[in-house]
Amino acid sequence: MSKIAEYKRLESQLAEQLAALDKLKADSQLKQEIEFENRLKALLKEYGFSLQTVLDILDPQPAGAIQTRSRRARTVKVYTNPHTGEVVETKGGNHRVLNAWKAEYGAQTVNAWCA
Template sequence: MSRLAEFRKLEQQLASQLADLEAMKGDAGLKKEIEFESKLRALLAEYGFSLPNVIDLLDPHSGRRSPVAASKGVRKARSVKIYKNPKTGELIETKGGNHRQLKEWKTEFGADVVESWRTQ
């Protein structure tokens, strides 16, 4: 598409959007919503509340999480697992199962056998 054609297309879209905007400005329902929002925000400011405070107050079981509830979801730290290969005496210390050498052992000897080598 040429630059001129792209320009004309964008110009038409802009004109269409401006016409839609002008039509919305005359809508009585929109005017009522804008008035309600401005009065609500003024009332919230007067009492020192925010929208999340009001949502928690009116519907405590809503999908939003309060800051206090979010701190309860702290994970427990993973414990260190130690594996000792009885054939080589080699030790592996890991907190997860994504250790390269541990994966190689599990493919070579089988996961059940390697798990039996766990000392902790």
């Protein structure tokens, strides 16, 4: 694309954007929002509050919601059946094969198979 063609294209886009900006400046709702923002900033400055402080006042969090505790990730346990050589990897104790082994050999014996 030649430089003059690119210049004309950008000039055209700029004219469209300026027209859209002028239309937006005349919008009464925009004027109202700008006025609200200016008054709010002045009020925050007058009382020495930050926006976050005002949000905390308007929508307080319950005491338990401030500190969120996450659960520790479960570790993978590997059980190897010495009778069959079968290997079971599980994060919990509610595994079908593991429960069958516990029923057949006893829970204490199967827990000893954990590597």
